[in-house]
Amino acid sequence: MTEIEARWREYGERARAAATVLARTDGVIRNAGLREMAKGLLAAASAILEANGRDMGAAREHGLSRAMLDRLYLDERRVEEMAKGLLGVAELPDPIGQTVARWRRPNGLEIAQVRVPLGVIGMIYEARPNVTVDAAGLCLKTGNAVILRGGSEALESNRALVTVLREAMTRVGLPADAVQLLDDPGREAARALMRLSGYLDVLIPRGGAGLIQTVVENATVPTIETGVGNCHVYVDEGCDHEMAERIVINAKCQRPAVCNAMETLLVHEAEAPIFLPRIAAALQARGVEIRGCPRTRTFIPQAVPATEEDWATEYLDLILAVKVVASLDEALAHIARYGTKHSEAIVTRDYTRARRFLREVDAAAVYVNASTRFTDGFQFGFGAEIGISTQKLHARGPMGLEALTSVKYEICGDGQIRE
C-alpha cells in the first residue's frame, strides 16, 4: 500500500463512520443541514472569494484558457447562487425511506423494498467550484457521505467551501466527515481514490472524455460514467424546415460547450438542396464552422471536408459536422456507429418514422421534434442533477436524487422458515 492509499483509507474510514450516522437521520435534520450550509456560504462569502482570488491568480499565471478561467471564477452573485441551490435542494421531497414496493407472500412474509442511501460517494471533477457545493448538498439530501476530489486549479476555493460546509454540518449536530475534500489534487491521488474498494459505494466522475476514460480504465470501485455526448439531429424527409432550423440552431448554438449540444447534423437527401443552404447561412451567422460530407459540400461549398474523425468527435465548440443521408436507415446506422448513447433527435412529420426513431435509437434520451439540449435534470423536472449518465447500469440520462440512492428489503415474519 502506498502512502497515499493509506491516507485515502483514513478518509474512507471517516466517511464510512459518517455515512452510518447519516443513514439513521431523518430528512428534517438533513434539510436543516442544507439550510445551515447555505447560511454559512453567505456569511463566509468574503473568505471564499479571497481563496478563489488566489486560485484565479495562479490560473492566470499558468495561462489557463478564458473558458477555464470563467468556470473557475467566483463572485458574490455566484456564491449566492450556490446558497440558493442548497435551499432548493432542501425543498425537494426526501427520497430516503420511501417504500418503493411492499407485498405479502403466500407464507405470510411481508416484504418491503425501501429506499436507502448508497453510503459513501466519491466525486472526481474539474475546475468549477460550484460542483463542490452541489455535490455535497445532493449527497447530504440523500443521506450519503461524500469524498470530493476537485481540480488542482480550484483547490483553494474548494478548501474554503468545504470548511464552510463542514462547519455547517457540525452546527446542526451532523458529522463533519460527511463532507471531505482530498487535499492532494495530483493524478496519483485520483487513481488511489478510484481503487478505494470497500470504502466507496460509487465513484462519479464529472468531466471530459479523458477523465471518464481514466476512471473506466483504473477504477476497481463501481462507477457511473457521465457526460460524453456526441449527439445528432436528423432532419427527416418532408419535415418542417422552420422547425428544423429552430431545433438545429438551438441544439448547436445555445450552449455549445455542454454534453447535450448537437455535434453532427444528418439531413435527408430530399431536403438537402433547400435545407442545407438555409441552415448554413443561419449557422454561419452565429459563427459555426461547418465540416461536411461530399454531398453536403455540393450544397454548402464553403464547408470544410469532414474526415472520418469528425463523425466521432465531441467538439464542445461552434463546429458542426454535417452529413447527407439517403434514408432513416442510414441515419440510424450512422447514429448507432458514432453516437455515444447520450441524446439523439429527429425532426419529422412522419408518424411511423418518429416511432421507429424513438424505438430503435439506443440512447439515454431520444427526441422527436425537440432540441437535444433538454437532457438535463432541471429541464426534466427533477429539481436537481448530479450528472448525466451515459451508461445503462443503475441510472441512465439525467441523474436526480434517486440516482444517489439504493434500496434494501425489510422483511417481517412470524417465525417463517424455508421448507
Added chain:
Amino acid sequence: MTEIEARWREYGERARAAATVLARTDGVIRNAGLREMAKGLLAAASAILEANGRDMGAAREHGLSRAMLDRLYLDERRVEEMAKGLLGVAELPDPIGQTVARWRRPNGLEIAQVRVPLGVIGMIYEARPNVTVDAAGLCLKTGNAVILRGGSEALESNRALVTVLREAMTRVGLPADAVQLLDDPGREAARALMRLSGYLDVLIPRGGAGLIQTVVENATVPTIETGVGNCHVYVDEGCDHEMAERIVINAKCQRPAVCNAMETLLVHEAEAPIFLPRIAAALQARGVEIRGCPRTRTFIPQAVPATEEDWATEYLDLILAVKVVASLDEALAHIARYGTKHSEAIVTRDYTRARRFLREVDAAAVYVNASTRFTDGFQFGFGAEIGISTQKLHARGPMGLEALTSVKYEICGDGQIRE
C-alpha cells in the same frame, strides 16, 4: 491487443449485432424462442447427457470433490427441469417496453421513461451447467444478448447446451449469436472478457468470493457483485426460544452451501444460559460444528474456540460461529463489522428493537422473525433469479428480470427549444 482479446472482440461484435436485433423484437417472439429452447433441450437430451458424461469422467479423473461432481452432474430429470425453467420464464410478464413513468413538462414536452434491454450481458460462472440455460433464458426474455463463460469442468456440457439453444433461436428467426459460449475456459480468457469495454454493458460473476474478487480487481466493464454472504441471526433478549431454534436450524442446516445460509449466531447474554445448550444439542444432532466465543464456551463446553477469522468466514458448510453479546448495539456493531451486507435476521418480541434492527442494519435483506434463507428471487415472488447482488448500485438483493434491464427517455415535442 492479445490474440484472445481480438477473438473476444469478435464475440463482442456479434453479440452487439444480435442485441440490436433483439432490442427491436416483441415479447411474443422472445417467448417463442424460450419455448423452442425448452423443446430443443428435451429433444437433444441424449446428446447433452453424453457430453456431460465426458465432463464427469474427466472430473472424476481430476479428483473433483463429491459436492463439485454433484453440481456438474446431469440426468434426464435435470434436463427436464432446465426445460421447465425456460417455460416458466416464458410465462412471466415482459418487462421490456414497460412505461416506468410518463409526465408532461410545462413547455408541453412529453417525457416517458421506458424499460429497455441492457444490451450485451457477460456471465462468468462455475461448475453448474444449468446456469448456462438459466442465464440464456433470462437474457432472451429481457431482450439481451449474452456471452457465457462457464467453468472448464463443464465445457463439454455447456457446448452441447449452447448448440441446442442457438439452434432454437434460429428456428424462431432470432439471431443465434444472442447466445455465445466462450470456448476457452482459461484464466487469461476470463480476464480478457472482464476488460471487453465497449462491448459488455454489464458483467455478472456467479461464484465464490475468489471469483468475485478477481472480477472486482480486473474488470473495466460495469459489473454486479453477487453472492458472498456472511449472514447472521441475532437471538434477542426475551425472544421465543422455540421460534429462535426453528429459525437458527433452518438458516444453518436447510442448505448450508448457499450464500443466504447463516454463518454466525449472535445470542443476547440474558438468553445464553438457557438457549445455547438447547441450540447446541439441536445443531450437533444435525452434525454442525460450533465455534464459540469464550462466553459461548461456558455454556457449550464442547465448542471449538472461535478465532477472529471465524467471524469473517463464509463457511458454506455445517460449521457455525457463535457469539454472546451484551446488547442489540453490540450485535449491530458485530454485523456492521463482519457482515457482507447480504441477509441478516433478528429473532425478537420487542417492537422497538425490531424497528431498530430493520432500519440500522445495512444489508440487502433484513429479517425480523424469519430465516435468512428466504433471500431468493423465487421466494420473493419474482419468478426468476439471475443472482443475488451484494452491491448497492443498479440492483440489490435477489435480481429478477428487472435487474437485466435499463431505461431510456422517449421525449415527444412540437418544436420545443431551450431558452
